[in-house]
Amino acid sequence: MTATNKPECSKRVFRPGAFRSSPCSFAGKVERDGKWYCKRHDPEVVAAKRAAKEAEWAAERAAQRALSERKQIVAAAKADALAYVKELAAQGDARAAAILEPLDAEADR
Numbered sequence: 001m002t003a004t005n006k007p008e009c010s011k012r013v014f015r016p017g018a019f020r021s022s023p024c025s026f027a028g029k030v031e032r033d034g035k036w037y038c039k040r041h042d043p044e045v046v047a048a049k050r051a052a053k054e055a056e057w058a059a060e061r062a063a064q065r066a067l068s069e070r071k072q073i074v075a076a077a078k079a080d081a082l083a084y085v086k087e088l089a090a091q092g093d094a095r096a097a098a099i100l101e102p103l104d105a106e107a108d109r
């Protein structure tokens, strides 16, 4: 850092269409480990934003996992129920046979 009254942000940035990075043009507002940063590039702000994003993604993954587990439980219950109804139908249960009738008709098509 140069000894000026107005420190500049230490972060180098890529401007649209640029092939090389250039210094951030904002004034340094906070000093971290001897370097100055503008409000946007303050490492603590950057880390906090990243942590917030990661927490958001983790919550989304957890919600997806919960939904997936719920679907598996429902699918397993449906398969069990169908197997049981088929078992009852095989034993001559008229109501079970009636339940299976539309499924059999669908399979015959």
Ligand SMILES: [Zn+2]
Pocket (backbone or CB within 6 Å): 009, 010, 011, 024, 025, 026, 037, 038, 039, 040, 041
């Ligand atoms: Zn900056």
